[in-house]
Amino acid sequence: MPREITAFSNPLIKSVRDLRDKRHRREQRRFLAEGLRILTEAREAGRLPVLLFFAAASADHPLVRTLVTEVERAGGDAIETTPDILSKLSGKDNPQAVVGVFDEFETRLNDLDRTAAGIWLVAERLRDPGNMGTILRTGDAVGAGGLILIGDCVDPFSVEAVRASMGALFTIPVVRTEWATFLTWLRTGPGQLVGLSLDTEHDYRGARYAAPTFLLTGNEAQGMPSGYAAGCDLLVKIPMLGKADSLNAAVATAVMAYEVLAQQRD
Protein backbone atom coordinates (compact mmCIF):
# COMPACT_ATOMS: atom_id res chain seq x y z
CA MET A 1 0.00 0.00 0.00
CA PRO A 2 1.30 3.48 -0.87
CA ARG A 3 1.99 5.66 2.13
CA GLU A 4 1.02 9.32 2.23
CA ILE A 5 3.10 12.45 2.74
CA THR A 6 1.31 15.78 3.00
CA ALA A 7 3.83 17.93 4.89
CA PHE A 8 6.33 20.12 3.07
CA SER A 9 8.61 19.79 6.07
CA ASN A 10 9.01 16.04 5.63
CA PRO A 11 12.77 15.42 5.32
CA LEU A 12 12.24 12.99 2.44
CA ILE A 13 10.62 15.78 0.41
CA LYS A 14 13.63 18.00 0.97
CA SER A 15 16.10 15.28 0.00
CA VAL A 16 14.17 14.58 -3.22
CA ARG A 17 13.87 18.25 -4.07
CA ASP A 18 17.66 18.52 -3.57
CA LEU A 19 18.13 16.13 -6.51
CA ARG A 20 17.55 19.09 -8.83
CA ASP A 21 21.06 20.08 -7.81
CA LYS A 22 24.10 18.31 -9.23
CA ARG A 23 26.01 18.16 -5.96
CA HIS A 24 23.15 16.38 -4.22
CA ARG A 25 22.72 13.97 -7.12
CA ARG A 26 26.37 13.05 -6.80
CA GLU A 27 26.07 12.57 -3.01
CA GLN A 28 22.87 10.54 -3.15
CA ARG A 29 23.73 8.82 -6.46
CA ARG A 30 20.10 9.25 -7.39
CA PHE A 31 18.22 11.39 -9.91
CA LEU A 32 14.73 12.63 -10.76
CA ALA A 33 12.51 11.83 -13.71
CA GLU A 34 9.07 13.37 -14.20
CA GLY A 35 5.96 12.55 -16.10
CA LEU A 36 3.96 9.43 -16.73
CA ARG A 37 5.27 9.00 -20.25
CA ILE A 38 8.93 9.03 -19.25
CA LEU A 39 8.38 6.84 -16.20
CA THR A 40 6.48 4.35 -18.32
CA GLU A 41 9.35 4.30 -20.86
CA ALA A 42 11.67 3.62 -17.95
CA ARG A 43 9.51 0.80 -16.63
CA GLU A 44 9.32 -0.81 -20.06
CA ALA A 45 13.11 -0.59 -20.25
CA GLY A 46 13.34 -2.41 -16.92
CA ARG A 47 14.16 0.65 -14.80
CA LEU A 48 11.92 1.28 -11.80
CA PRO A 49 12.15 4.24 -9.44
CA VAL A 50 13.09 3.59 -5.82
CA LEU A 51 10.63 6.32 -4.86
CA LEU A 52 7.47 7.14 -6.78
CA PHE A 53 5.39 10.24 -5.97
CA PHE A 54 1.90 10.77 -7.31
CA ALA A 55 -1.20 12.78 -6.43
CA ALA A 56 -4.55 11.31 -5.45
CA ALA A 57 -6.07 12.62 -8.68
CA SER A 58 -3.93 10.29 -10.78
CA ALA A 59 -3.95 7.28 -8.48
CA ASP A 60 -6.54 5.51 -10.61
CA HIS A 61 -4.77 5.99 -13.93
CA PRO A 62 -3.95 2.48 -15.18
CA LEU A 63 -0.32 3.38 -15.95
CA VAL A 64 0.11 4.91 -12.49
CA ARG A 65 -1.39 1.79 -10.92
CA THR A 66 1.01 -0.40 -12.89
CA LEU A 67 3.92 1.74 -11.73
CA VAL A 68 2.82 1.61 -8.09
CA THR A 69 2.44 -2.16 -8.22
CA GLU A 70 5.79 -2.76 -9.84
CA VAL A 71 7.67 -0.27 -7.67
CA GLU A 72 6.32 -1.91 -4.53
CA ARG A 73 6.98 -5.42 -5.85
CA ALA A 74 10.61 -4.37 -6.46
CA GLY A 75 10.91 -3.11 -2.87
CA GLY A 76 10.53 0.59 -3.71
CA ASP A 77 8.31 3.12 -2.05
CA ALA A 78 5.15 4.51 -3.69
CA ILE A 79 4.06 7.73 -2.01
CA GLU A 80 0.81 9.58 -2.44
CA THR A 81 1.23 13.29 -1.92
CA THR A 82 -0.41 16.65 -2.59
CA PRO A 83 -0.35 18.63 -5.85
CA ASP A 84 1.59 21.36 -4.00
CA ILE A 85 4.33 18.98 -2.97
CA LEU A 86 4.47 17.50 -6.48
CA SER A 87 4.93 21.05 -7.76
CA LYS A 88 7.72 21.57 -5.29
CA LEU A 89 9.43 18.34 -6.36
CA SER A 90 9.15 19.03 -10.07
CA GLY A 91 9.90 22.74 -9.87
CA LYS A 92 6.96 23.40 -12.16
CA ASP A 93 3.64 25.12 -11.53
CA ASN A 94 1.79 22.48 -13.43
CA PRO A 95 3.45 19.25 -12.42
CA GLN A 96 2.96 16.15 -14.44
CA ALA A 97 1.19 13.35 -12.72
CA VAL A 98 4.19 11.48 -11.31
CA VAL A 99 7.74 12.04 -10.13
CA GLY A 100 10.23 9.20 -9.77
CA VAL A 101 13.54 8.98 -7.94
CA PHE A 102 15.95 6.52 -9.56
CA ASP A 103 19.27 5.11 -8.54
CA GLU A 104 21.93 6.32 -10.93
CA PHE A 105 23.19 3.68 -13.30
CA GLU A 106 26.32 3.57 -15.32
CA THR A 107 27.68 1.70 -18.30
CA ARG A 108 31.40 1.20 -18.85
CA LEU A 109 33.15 1.08 -22.21
CA ASN A 110 33.98 -2.57 -21.69
CA ASP A 111 30.28 -3.34 -21.20
CA LEU A 112 29.50 -2.20 -24.74
CA ASP A 113 29.12 -4.65 -27.60
CA ARG A 114 30.17 -2.49 -30.54
CA THR A 115 28.91 -5.00 -33.08
CA ALA A 116 25.37 -4.69 -31.71
CA ALA A 117 24.68 -1.42 -33.54
CA GLY A 118 25.80 0.36 -36.69
CA ILE A 119 25.81 3.82 -35.09
CA TRP A 120 27.34 5.04 -31.85
CA LEU A 121 27.18 8.64 -30.70
CA VAL A 122 30.16 10.31 -29.05
CA ALA A 123 30.01 13.84 -27.60
CA GLU A 124 32.82 15.79 -26.01
CA ARG A 125 32.36 18.60 -23.51
CA LEU A 126 28.66 18.86 -24.28
CA ARG A 127 27.46 21.74 -22.08
CA ASP A 128 23.75 22.13 -22.64
CA PRO A 129 21.36 19.74 -20.85
CA GLY A 130 18.73 20.23 -23.57
CA ASN A 131 21.26 19.16 -26.20
CA MET A 132 22.24 16.18 -24.06
CA GLY A 133 18.65 14.98 -23.80
CA THR A 134 17.90 15.69 -27.45
CA ILE A 135 20.97 13.71 -28.57
CA LEU A 136 19.82 10.78 -26.43
CA ARG A 137 16.35 11.02 -27.97
CA THR A 138 17.88 11.02 -31.47
CA GLY A 139 20.15 8.13 -30.51
CA ASP A 140 17.10 6.07 -29.59
CA ALA A 141 15.44 6.97 -32.90
CA VAL A 142 18.38 5.91 -35.09
CA GLY A 143 18.96 2.74 -33.10
CA ALA A 144 22.32 3.90 -31.78
CA GLY A 145 24.16 1.47 -29.55
CA GLY A 146 24.89 4.15 -26.96
CA LEU A 147 26.14 7.63 -26.19
CA ILE A 148 29.76 7.98 -25.11
CA LEU A 149 30.53 11.20 -23.24
CA ILE A 150 34.09 12.51 -23.34
CA GLY A 151 35.53 14.91 -20.80
CA ASP A 152 33.59 17.52 -18.86
CA CYS A 153 30.03 17.10 -20.15
CA VAL A 154 26.82 18.32 -18.55
CA ASP A 155 25.23 15.72 -16.26
CA PRO A 156 23.01 13.36 -18.31
CA PHE A 157 20.99 12.79 -15.11
CA SER A 158 20.07 16.46 -14.73
CA VAL A 159 16.34 17.12 -14.70
CA GLU A 160 16.52 19.06 -17.99
CA ALA A 161 18.50 16.35 -19.78
CA VAL A 162 16.19 13.58 -18.60
CA ARG A 163 13.18 15.62 -19.70
CA ALA A 164 14.61 16.43 -23.14
CA SER A 165 15.55 12.78 -23.64
CA MET A 166 11.85 11.86 -23.41
CA GLY A 167 12.85 8.64 -21.71
CA ALA A 168 15.77 7.72 -23.97
CA LEU A 169 18.10 8.04 -20.98
CA PHE A 170 16.58 4.75 -19.86
CA THR A 171 16.85 2.97 -23.20
CA ILE A 172 20.30 4.05 -24.46
CA PRO A 173 23.50 3.14 -22.59
CA VAL A 174 25.48 6.23 -21.55
CA VAL A 175 29.21 5.94 -20.86
CA ARG A 176 31.24 8.70 -19.23
CA THR A 177 34.94 8.51 -19.99
CA GLU A 178 38.02 10.42 -21.14
CA TRP A 179 39.43 10.87 -24.64
CA ALA A 180 42.54 8.72 -24.22
CA THR A 181 40.59 5.90 -22.61
CA PHE A 182 37.97 6.02 -25.34
CA LEU A 183 40.52 6.03 -28.15
CA THR A 184 42.41 3.09 -26.67
CA TRP A 185 39.20 1.12 -26.32
CA LEU A 186 38.07 2.06 -29.84
CA ARG A 187 41.26 0.75 -31.41
CA THR A 188 40.90 -2.66 -29.83
CA GLY A 189 38.17 -3.56 -32.31
CA PRO A 190 36.36 -2.53 -35.49
CA GLY A 191 34.90 0.97 -35.80
CA GLN A 192 35.31 4.11 -37.86
CA LEU A 193 35.55 7.36 -35.88
CA VAL A 194 33.93 10.19 -37.84
CA GLY A 195 34.29 13.75 -36.56
CA LEU A 196 32.08 16.69 -37.42
CA SER A 197 34.30 19.61 -38.33
CA LEU A 198 34.33 22.90 -40.16
CA ASP A 199 37.94 22.40 -41.26
CA THR A 200 37.52 19.78 -43.93
CA GLU A 201 36.48 19.57 -47.57
CA HIS A 202 34.61 16.28 -47.13
CA ASP A 203 30.88 16.80 -47.44
CA TYR A 204 29.00 14.49 -45.07
CA ARG A 205 26.84 13.16 -47.91
CA GLY A 206 29.83 12.15 -50.01
CA ALA A 207 31.51 10.01 -47.37
CA ARG A 208 30.76 6.32 -46.78
CA TYR A 209 29.99 5.02 -43.33
CA ALA A 210 30.63 1.37 -42.49
CA ALA A 211 29.16 -0.21 -39.36
CA PRO A 212 30.02 0.43 -36.62
CA THR A 213 30.41 4.18 -37.14
CA PHE A 214 31.26 6.33 -34.12
CA LEU A 215 30.03 9.89 -34.67
CA LEU A 216 31.96 12.51 -32.70
CA THR A 217 30.34 15.88 -31.93
CA GLY A 218 32.42 18.59 -30.28
CA ASN A 219 31.66 21.27 -27.72
CA GLU A 220 28.83 23.66 -28.64
CA ALA A 221 30.96 26.81 -28.74
CA GLN A 222 34.38 25.53 -29.73
CA GLY A 223 33.92 22.29 -31.64
CA MET A 224 36.45 19.57 -30.91
CA PRO A 225 40.12 20.19 -30.07
CA SER A 226 42.51 19.74 -32.99
CA GLY A 227 44.13 16.79 -31.24
CA TYR A 228 40.79 14.99 -31.29
CA ALA A 229 40.34 15.74 -34.98
CA ALA A 230 43.72 14.10 -35.60
CA GLY A 231 42.44 10.95 -33.87
CA CYS A 232 39.46 10.61 -36.21
CA ASP A 233 39.46 8.30 -39.22
CA LEU A 234 37.47 10.82 -41.18
CA LEU A 235 36.34 14.42 -40.78
CA VAL A 236 33.19 15.56 -42.52
CA LYS A 237 31.30 18.82 -42.70
CA ILE A 238 27.65 19.69 -43.08
CA PRO A 239 27.12 22.48 -45.63
CA MET A 240 26.35 25.90 -44.17
CA LEU A 241 24.74 28.18 -46.75
CA GLY A 242 23.85 31.13 -44.55
CA LYS A 243 25.52 33.67 -42.31
CA ALA A 244 26.07 31.39 -39.34
CA ASP A 245 29.09 29.14 -39.14
CA SER A 246 27.61 26.25 -37.18
CA LEU A 247 24.49 24.29 -36.36
CA ASN A 248 23.11 23.51 -32.93
CA ALA A 249 25.09 20.49 -31.65
CA ALA A 250 22.03 18.25 -31.30
CA VAL A 251 20.86 19.21 -34.79
CA ALA A 252 24.27 18.50 -36.33
CA THR A 253 24.42 15.13 -34.59
CA ALA A 254 20.98 14.22 -35.88
CA VAL A 255 21.66 15.25 -39.48
CA MET A 256 24.82 13.11 -39.44
CA ALA A 257 23.21 10.17 -37.67
CA TYR A 258 20.34 10.00 -40.14
CA GLU A 259 22.76 10.07 -43.07
CA VAL A 260 24.67 7.15 -41.57
CA LEU A 261 21.42 5.31 -40.90
CA ALA A 262 20.21 5.84 -44.48
CA GLN A 263 23.45 4.46 -45.90
CA GLN A 264 23.56 1.49 -43.58
CA ARG A 265 19.95 0.58 -44.34
CA ASP A 266 20.51 0.60 -48.11
Added chain:
Amino acid sequence: MPREITAFSNPLIKSVRDLRDKRHRREQRRFLAEGLRILTEAREAGRLPVLLFFAAASADHPLVRTLVTEVERAGGDAIETTPDILSKLSGKDNPQAVVGVFDEFETRLNDLDRTAAGIWLVAERLRDPGNMGTILRTGDAVGAGGLILIGDCVDPFSVEAVRASMGALFTIPVVRTEWATFLTWLRTGPGQLVGLSLDTEHDYRGARYAAPTFLLTGNEAQGMPSGYAAGCDLLVKIPMLGKADSLNAAVATAVMAYEVLAQQRD
Protein backbone atom coordinates in the same frame (compact mmCIF):
# COMPACT_ATOMS: atom_id res chain seq x y z
CA MET B 1 28.92 60.19 -27.31
CA PRO B 2 27.42 57.35 -25.29
CA ARG B 3 25.64 58.46 -22.17
CA GLU B 4 25.99 56.67 -18.87
CA ILE B 5 23.43 55.01 -16.60
CA THR B 6 24.59 53.66 -13.26
CA ALA B 7 21.36 53.62 -11.22
CA PHE B 8 19.16 50.53 -11.05
CA SER B 9 16.23 52.81 -10.40
CA ASN B 10 16.51 54.49 -13.79
CA PRO B 11 13.11 54.01 -15.46
CA LEU B 12 14.74 53.11 -18.77
CA ILE B 13 16.42 50.13 -17.10
CA LYS B 14 13.10 48.91 -15.81
CA SER B 15 11.40 49.25 -19.19
CA VAL B 16 14.21 47.31 -20.88
CA ARG B 17 14.18 44.62 -18.24
CA ASP B 18 10.43 44.30 -18.79
CA LEU B 19 11.12 43.16 -22.35
CA ARG B 20 11.88 39.70 -20.99
CA ASP B 21 8.13 39.47 -20.60
CA LYS B 22 5.87 38.84 -23.59
CA ARG B 23 3.19 41.31 -22.56
CA HIS B 24 5.69 44.13 -22.36
CA ARG B 25 7.24 43.18 -25.69
CA ARG B 26 3.81 43.41 -27.25
CA GLU B 27 3.12 46.80 -25.65
CA GLN B 28 6.48 48.32 -26.49
CA ARG B 29 6.83 46.46 -29.81
CA ARG B 30 10.47 45.99 -28.96
CA PHE B 31 12.63 43.01 -27.99
CA LEU B 32 16.01 42.15 -26.47
CA ALA B 33 19.06 40.52 -28.03
CA GLU B 34 22.23 39.78 -26.09
CA GLY B 35 25.84 39.15 -26.91
CA LEU B 36 28.35 40.68 -29.24
CA ARG B 37 28.12 37.85 -31.72
CA ILE B 38 24.37 38.10 -32.17
CA LEU B 39 24.38 41.90 -32.25
CA THR B 40 27.12 41.85 -34.86
CA GLU B 41 25.10 39.39 -36.96
CA ALA B 42 22.18 41.78 -36.65
CA ARG B 43 24.28 44.77 -37.71
CA GLU B 44 25.63 42.89 -40.72
CA ALA B 45 22.06 42.04 -41.67
CA GLY B 46 21.19 45.74 -41.50
CA ARG B 47 19.38 45.64 -38.15
CA LEU B 48 20.61 48.07 -35.51
CA PRO B 49 19.30 48.31 -31.96
CA VAL B 50 17.54 51.48 -30.91
CA LEU B 51 19.21 51.11 -27.50
CA LEU B 52 22.63 49.56 -26.97
CA PHE B 53 23.94 48.80 -23.45
CA PHE B 54 27.55 47.93 -22.76
CA ALA B 55 29.98 47.99 -19.84
CA ALA B 56 33.11 50.10 -19.64
CA ALA B 57 35.23 46.95 -19.80
CA SER B 58 34.08 46.22 -23.34
CA ALA B 59 33.94 49.81 -24.63
CA ASP B 60 37.24 49.44 -26.47
CA HIS B 61 36.38 46.20 -28.24
CA PRO B 62 36.45 47.01 -31.97
CA LEU B 63 33.08 45.34 -32.61
CA VAL B 64 31.51 47.24 -29.71
CA ARG B 65 32.95 50.50 -31.05
CA THR B 66 31.53 49.75 -34.49
CA LEU B 67 28.13 49.05 -32.94
CA VAL B 68 28.21 52.27 -30.90
CA THR B 69 29.15 54.34 -33.94
CA GLU B 70 26.49 52.84 -36.16
CA VAL B 71 23.75 52.93 -33.52
CA GLU B 72 24.41 56.62 -32.91
CA ARG B 73 24.64 57.41 -36.62
CA ALA B 74 21.22 55.79 -37.04
CA GLY B 75 19.76 57.95 -34.27
CA GLY B 76 19.82 55.26 -31.58
CA ASP B 77 21.11 55.52 -28.05
CA ALA B 78 24.38 53.89 -26.90
CA ILE B 79 24.49 53.63 -23.13
CA GLU B 80 27.43 52.72 -20.96
CA THR B 81 26.35 51.01 -17.79
CA THR B 82 27.61 48.85 -14.94
CA PRO B 83 28.16 45.07 -15.00
CA ASP B 84 25.43 44.77 -12.35
CA ILE B 85 22.87 46.52 -14.51
CA LEU B 86 23.92 44.47 -17.54
CA SER B 87 23.30 41.36 -15.42
CA LYS B 88 19.91 42.68 -14.51
CA LEU B 89 19.04 43.37 -18.14
CA SER B 90 20.21 40.00 -19.40
CA GLY B 91 18.89 37.97 -16.47
CA LYS B 92 22.22 36.15 -16.30
CA ASP B 93 24.94 36.20 -13.68
CA ASN B 94 27.61 36.38 -16.29
CA PRO B 95 26.22 38.78 -18.85
CA GLN B 96 27.69 38.93 -22.28
CA ALA B 97 29.31 42.16 -23.22
CA VAL B 98 26.35 43.90 -24.83
CA VAL B 99 22.57 44.04 -24.75
CA GLY B 100 20.52 45.55 -27.56
CA VAL B 101 16.91 46.67 -27.70
CA PHE B 102 15.43 46.36 -31.17
CA ASP B 103 12.19 47.48 -32.71
CA GLU B 104 10.12 44.44 -33.66
CA PHE B 105 9.97 43.81 -37.37
CA GLU B 106 7.56 41.75 -39.34
CA THR B 107 7.35 40.17 -42.76
CA ARG B 108 4.05 39.46 -44.46
CA LEU B 109 3.32 36.52 -46.73
CA ASN B 110 2.92 38.86 -49.67
CA ASP B 111 6.40 40.24 -49.06
CA LEU B 112 7.94 36.81 -49.72
CA ASP B 113 9.45 35.90 -53.08
CA ARG B 114 8.94 32.15 -53.08
CA THR B 115 11.19 31.65 -56.08
CA ALA B 116 14.14 33.14 -54.19
CA ALA B 117 14.80 29.92 -52.26
CA GLY B 118 14.35 26.18 -52.71
CA ILE B 119 13.40 25.55 -49.08
CA TRP B 120 10.87 27.29 -46.84
CA LEU B 121 10.18 26.25 -43.29
CA VAL B 122 6.66 26.21 -41.88
CA ALA B 123 5.88 25.45 -38.23
CA GLU B 124 2.50 25.24 -36.59
CA ARG B 125 1.84 25.79 -32.86
CA LEU B 126 5.53 25.55 -32.05
CA ARG B 127 5.65 25.93 -28.26
CA ASP B 128 9.28 25.81 -27.22
CA PRO B 129 11.42 28.94 -27.62
CA GLY B 130 14.59 26.85 -27.89
CA ASN B 131 13.05 24.92 -30.78
CA MET B 132 11.97 28.19 -32.39
CA GLY B 133 15.50 29.59 -32.27
CA THR B 134 17.10 26.33 -33.36
CA ILE B 135 14.77 26.07 -36.36
CA LEU B 136 15.71 29.63 -37.35
CA ARG B 137 19.40 28.74 -37.01
CA THR B 138 18.88 25.66 -39.20
CA GLY B 139 16.90 27.74 -41.68
CA ASP B 140 19.85 30.07 -42.07
CA ALA B 141 22.20 27.11 -42.58
CA VAL B 142 20.15 25.48 -45.35
CA GLY B 143 19.52 28.80 -47.09
CA ALA B 144 15.79 28.73 -46.37
CA GLY B 145 13.77 31.64 -47.72
CA GLY B 146 12.01 32.15 -44.42
CA LEU B 147 10.10 30.66 -41.52
CA ILE B 148 6.31 30.80 -41.66
CA LEU B 149 4.59 30.41 -38.29
CA ILE B 150 1.05 29.06 -38.25
CA GLY B 151 -1.35 29.58 -35.37
CA ASP B 152 -0.42 30.00 -31.74
CA CYS B 153 3.37 29.71 -31.77
CA VAL B 154 5.81 30.82 -29.08
CA ASP B 155 7.08 34.36 -29.60
CA PRO B 156 10.09 34.35 -31.98
CA PHE B 157 11.21 37.58 -30.27
CA SER B 158 11.48 35.97 -26.83
CA VAL B 159 14.92 36.18 -25.26
CA GLU B 160 15.36 32.39 -25.39
CA ALA B 161 14.35 32.14 -29.05
CA VAL B 162 16.63 34.99 -30.09
CA ARG B 163 19.51 33.40 -28.19
CA ALA B 164 18.95 29.92 -29.65
CA SER B 165 18.73 31.42 -33.15
CA MET B 166 22.32 32.66 -32.76
CA GLY B 167 21.37 35.71 -34.81
CA ALA B 168 19.34 33.94 -37.49
CA LEU B 169 16.27 35.87 -36.34
CA PHE B 170 17.89 38.84 -38.06
CA THR B 171 18.79 37.06 -41.28
CA ILE B 172 15.71 34.91 -41.97
CA PRO B 173 12.29 36.47 -42.63
CA VAL B 174 9.66 35.31 -40.12
CA VAL B 175 5.97 35.49 -41.02
CA ARG B 176 3.20 34.96 -38.49
CA THR B 177 -0.09 33.90 -40.03
CA GLU B 178 -2.99 31.45 -39.90
CA TRP B 179 -3.41 28.15 -41.70
CA ALA B 180 -6.20 29.21 -44.08
CA THR B 181 -4.36 32.40 -45.04
CA PHE B 182 -1.15 30.49 -45.62
CA LEU B 183 -2.81 27.82 -47.74
CA THR B 184 -4.58 30.38 -49.89
CA TRP B 185 -1.32 32.24 -50.46
CA LEU B 186 0.57 29.01 -51.16
CA ARG B 187 -1.86 27.99 -53.90
CA THR B 188 -1.44 31.26 -55.79
CA GLY B 189 1.97 30.11 -57.04
CA PRO B 190 4.40 27.22 -57.32
CA GLY B 191 5.35 25.24 -54.24
CA GLN B 192 5.06 21.74 -52.83
CA LEU B 193 3.82 21.49 -49.24
CA VAL B 194 5.48 18.56 -47.47
CA GLY B 195 4.27 17.57 -44.03
CA LEU B 196 6.17 15.54 -41.46
CA SER B 197 3.87 12.85 -40.16
CA LEU B 198 3.86 9.51 -38.38
CA ASP B 199 0.81 8.37 -40.34
CA THR B 200 2.33 7.71 -43.72
CA GLU B 201 4.32 5.00 -45.46
CA HIS B 202 6.47 7.48 -47.43
CA ASP B 203 10.02 7.48 -46.15
CA TYR B 204 11.51 10.99 -46.33
CA ARG B 205 14.54 9.70 -48.27
CA GLY B 206 12.42 8.13 -50.98
CA ALA B 207 10.40 11.23 -51.85
CA ARG B 208 11.48 13.88 -54.35
CA TYR B 209 11.47 17.54 -53.42
CA ALA B 210 11.16 20.18 -56.15
CA ALA B 211 11.94 23.82 -55.45
CA PRO B 212 10.30 25.57 -53.77
CA THR B 213 9.52 23.00 -51.08
CA PHE B 214 7.57 24.14 -48.01
CA LEU B 215 8.36 21.89 -45.04
CA LEU B 216 5.62 21.75 -42.43
CA THR B 217 6.46 20.73 -38.84
CA GLY B 218 3.62 20.27 -36.36
CA ASN B 219 3.27 20.96 -32.66
CA GLU B 220 5.85 19.29 -30.41
CA ALA B 221 3.40 17.15 -28.47
CA GLN B 222 0.59 16.55 -30.95
CA GLY B 223 2.04 16.87 -34.43
CA MET B 224 -0.17 18.59 -36.98
CA PRO B 225 -3.99 18.42 -37.03
CA SER B 226 -5.39 15.92 -39.53
CA GLY B 227 -6.97 18.75 -41.51
CA TYR B 228 -3.52 20.21 -42.09
CA ALA B 229 -2.20 16.85 -43.24
CA ALA B 230 -5.00 16.76 -45.80
CA GLY B 231 -3.81 20.11 -47.14
CA CYS B 232 -0.28 18.83 -47.80
CA ASP B 233 0.88 17.68 -51.23
CA LEU B 234 2.94 14.96 -49.62
CA LEU B 235 3.36 13.43 -46.17
CA VAL B 236 6.67 11.85 -45.26
CA LYS B 237 8.04 10.16 -42.20
CA ILE B 238 11.47 9.89 -40.69
CA PRO B 239 12.27 6.33 -39.58
CA MET B 240 12.13 5.73 -35.83
CA LEU B 241 13.99 2.58 -34.86
CA GLY B 242 13.82 2.89 -31.07
CA LYS B 243 11.25 3.04 -28.31
CA ALA B 244 10.25 6.66 -28.83
CA ASP B 245 7.66 7.64 -31.38
CA SER B 246 8.95 11.06 -32.34
CA LEU B 247 11.98 13.29 -32.67
CA ASN B 248 12.48 16.72 -31.18
CA ALA B 249 10.69 19.17 -33.53
CA ALA B 250 13.84 21.15 -34.35
CA VAL B 251 15.76 17.94 -35.03
CA ALA B 252 13.04 16.57 -37.31
CA THR B 253 12.91 19.86 -39.22
CA ALA B 254 16.68 19.82 -39.69
CA VAL B 255 16.85 16.20 -40.86
CA MET B 256 14.14 16.98 -43.44
CA ALA B 257 15.64 20.30 -44.50
CA TYR B 258 19.07 18.78 -45.12
CA GLU B 259 17.55 16.00 -47.22
CA VAL B 260 15.74 18.59 -49.35
CA LEU B 261 18.93 20.62 -49.64
CA ALA B 262 20.98 17.59 -50.70
CA GLN B 263 18.48 16.71 -53.42
CA GLN B 264 18.18 20.26 -54.70
CA ARG B 265 21.97 20.68 -54.86
CA ASP B 266 22.45 17.50 -56.90
